[in-house]
Amino acid sequence: MEATDTVTENPPDSAAETAPPAVSDDLMIEVDGKLVPNYDATIHPFGEGDVVSGKVVRIDKDEVLVDIGYKSEGVIPSNELSIRKSVDPSDEVELGEEVDALVLTKEDQEGRLILSKKRARFEKAWRRIEAAAESGEPVEGTVIEVVKGGLILDLGVRGFLPASLVDIRRVQNLDEFMGQKLECKVIELNRSRNNVVLSRRAVLEEERKEVREQILGRLESGQVVEGKISNIVDFGAFVDLEGIDGLIHISELSWSHVNHPSEVVSIGDTVRVKVLDIDKDRQRISLGLKQTQEDPWQRVLNEYKEGDTVEGKVTKIVAFGAFVQILPGVEGLVHISELAQHHVESPAEVVRPGDEIKVQILEVDDSRRRLSLSAKRVEGQELEVRELSEGEAAAVEGEAIEPPEAEAPVAEAEAPAAEPPEAEAPAPEAPPEEAPAEETPEEPPPEEPQPEA
Numbered sequence: 001m002e003a004t005d006t007v008t009e010n011p012p013d014s015a016a017e018t019a020p021p022a023v024s025d026d027l028m029i030e031v032d033g034k035l036v037p038n039y040d041a042t043i044h045p046f047g048e049g050d051v052v053s054g055k056v057v058r059i060d061k062d063e064v065l066v067d068i069g070y071k072s073e074g075v076i077p078s079n080e081l082s083i084r085k086s087v088d089p090s091d092e093v094e095l096g097e098e099v100d101a102l103v104l105t106k107e108d109q110e111g112r113l114i115l116s117k118k119r120a121r122f123e124k125a126w127r128r129i130e131a132a133a134e135s136g137e138p139v140e141g142t143v144i145e146v147v148k149g150g151l152i153l154d155l156g157v158r159g160f161l162p163a164s165l166v167d168i169r170r171v172q173n174l175d176e177f178m179g180q181k182l183e184c185k186v187i188e189l190n191r192s193r194n195n196v197v198l199s200r201r202a203v204l205e206e207e208r209k210e211v212r213e214q215i216l217g218r219l220e221s222g223q224v225v226e227g228k229i230s231n232i233v234d235f236g237a238f239v240d241l242e243g244i245d246g247l248i249h250i251s252e253l254s255w256s257h258v259n260h261p262s263e264v265v266s267i268g269d270t271v272r273v274k275v276l277d278i279d280k281d282r283q284r285i286s287l288g289l290k291q292t293q294e295d296p297w298q299r300v301l302n303e304y305k306e307g308d309t310v311e312g313k314v315t316k317i318v319a320f321g322a323f324v325q326i327l328p329g330v331e332g333l334v335h336i337s338e339l340a341q342h343h344v345e346s347p348a349e350v351v352r353p354g355d356e357i358k359v360q361i362l363e364v365d366d367s368r369r370r371l372s373l374s375a376k377r378v379e380g381q382e383l384e385v386r387e388l389s390e391g392e393a394a395a396v397e398g399e400a401i402e403p404p405e406a407e408a409p410v411a412e413a414e415a416p417a418a419e420p421p422e423a424e425a426p427a428p429e430a431p432p433e434e435a436p437a438e439e440t441p442e443e444p445p446p447e448e449p450q451p452e453a
Contacts, residue, residue, distance in 0.1 A: 048103050051120045056097045064089050064117075066101060072113055076101060080116035083158050084144050092117070100124070125156020129196060133186035138203050141184070143177045151177055153184065157196055165199040168208070169231055169238075169245075211243035216280050224292055229269045237261045239273055239287055246285030248273060255290050255297070255329035264289070296329035297369050306361050309378055314355040322347045324359055324373055332371030334359060339375050340383050350383040351375075357383065 046052055054068030064076040076099075081092045093099060101115035102123065108114055132139045141153030143161075151166065151174055153159040161184060163174060171177075188197035219225070219241075227239035227246070236249045253264045265271065274291040278284075304310065304326075312324040312332075321335040339350050351357065358381050363372040375383060 046103060046106075048106055050103050051100055051123065052103060052115070053098060053100050056093045056095055056099060059089050059093065059095060061089065064093055066099060066115060068101070068113075068115075070113055072111070074101060074103075074113040074115040076115045076117050080104070080118055082118050083122070083154060083156075121156045126191070129155060129157060129159075129186055130189065133189050136185065138183040138185050139198075140181055141198075142181050143179060146174045146178060150174070151182075153182060153198060155196065157194065159184070159186075159196040159198045161198040161200060165201045168201055168204050208243050212283060215241060215244045216278065216283060216285075219275055219278055219285065221275050221277060223275045224272055225275060226270060226272050227287075229265050229267050229271060232261050232265065232267060234260065237265050239271060241285070244283065244285065246273070246275075246287040248287045248289050252276070252286075252288040252290055255293070255295060257331075296327050299327055300330055300364065300371070301366065304361055304364070306364060308361050309358055310361065311356065312359055312373075314351045314353050314357065317347045317351065317353060319346075322351050324357065324375075326359070326371070326373075330371070332359070332361070332373040334373045334375050338362070338373070338377070340385075341376050342385075349385055349387075352386075357381070 052068045052074075054066040054074060056064055057067045057073060058065035062078050064078075064081065066074045066076060068074050078087060078089050081087055081089055099117055100120040101117050102120040103113070104116050104119070105112075105114040129139060131137075139155055139159075141155040141159055143151050144154045145152035150160055150162040153161055161182070164170060165187075166174065166177065182200050183203050184198035184200045185202040186196060187199045187202065188195065190196075225241060227241045229237055230240040230245055231238040234250075236247050237253065238245045238247055248261075248265075250258055250261055253261055258264055271289060272292045273287040273289050275285065276288045276291070277286040279286075310326045312326040314322050315325050315331055316323040319336075321333050322339065323331045324334055325331045334351075336344055336347055339347060344350060357375055358378045359373040359375050360377045361371060362374050362377075365371070375381065
């Protein structure tokens with residue numbers, strides 16, 4: 001019975017005792033009968049053009065080393081760190097920082113894995129910019145360069161912002177935007193040229209649209225409001241009314257004749273102006289500066305009458321006489337026949353600009369706001385005769401024979417010129433030669449493989 005029991009016992013399975021325990025996930029492999037870590041199993045497969053993530057483990061002057069879990073550390077040359085030129089690697093990354101990089105070369109001649117941080121950022125940025133261009137949403141970037149004709153913004157891609165689209169009105173000094181973060185809309189996109197054209201003005205106009213409508217609804221003709229001179233052009237001056245610009249035509253700047261608006265106002269001046277007209281459909285406001293000032297013509301009507309003798313200054317000589325200012329903003333004409341008792345061939349024979357003389361008021365034409373004056377009828381005054389040089393005589397003959405009042409047309413006559421400042425900006429164009437696509441060889445060329453989405 002015992003023998004039978006012995007015979008029926010199963011002998012130990014030697015093969016089962018020596019077999020290695022099962023190992024999951026292939027993280028351990030058997031080599032020469034021993035279990036060792038399977039390092040290859042920890043490496044995720046990738047190819048050139050793929051975007052990988054890793055940790056910065058070393059920063060040198062000309063390169064950065066990144067551990068992406070590969071058999072060797074990846075190398076990012078300094079010119080592949082950023083789209084900015086001549087960067088310091090330590091300004092772009094920090095030790096221990098997690099970064100994304102695009103694989104340029106899996107193994108170069110020296111066996112190194114070459115990566116590009118800027119190109120990985122470029123691919124992500126380009127997808128974001130494409131989405132923004134399609135939706136109309138603004139993008140934000142930092143101004144990194146001032147170039148001829150505009151600004152370069154770092155969007156992950158070099159974006160060109162034309163000078164005419166930096167603000168609602170043209171900016172005189174673009175350098176003041178250096179280093180600033182700006183919100184812009186994408187108005188042109190060309191992947192084959194890596195070209196992005198931006199407009200900050202579009203964002204500002206959208207923000208101010210509601211404000212403009214509120215201002216237009218609040219203003220009424222005849223109101224006196226305060227604003228700041230924002231721009232000066234040959235035909236007048238623009239006034240910023242805290243959100244919308246109105247135009248003071250040159251003829252509405254002063255009761256006196258004005259040759260150029262800069263004689264009366266300067267950019268930045270705070271002025272009180274009268275609302276003359278509002279065109280809500282075209283969003284235009286016509287303003288007057290002289291209407292907020294005393295009308296010197298009223299002084300003429302209140303203080304002077306025909307036959308009075310007053311002192312004045314010769315302001316202009318023309319072929320048919322001389323203009324004399326008797327009050328600031330009020331001039332009258334002394335016809336050539338009223339200059340002297342004797343015959344006068346040319347007004348310059350007896351008077352010149354700047355001469356102070358006495359004149360008698362012959363006529364006050366209130367409807368035309370004109371004065372007729374006489375120098376010869378002033379008792380005790382005799383103007384000396386002067387000899388004219390050939391140049392002086394020619395200058396008088398060449399003078400326009402229109403009095404100053406005719407040289408200052410009413411604002412309505414010049415209405416086509418009364419464009420708001422934004423009309424002066426040209427339509428968006430492709431960037432000039434300095435544009436990012438043409439000057440940035442570091443941008444990834446079109447033929448480079450694209451990373452997987």
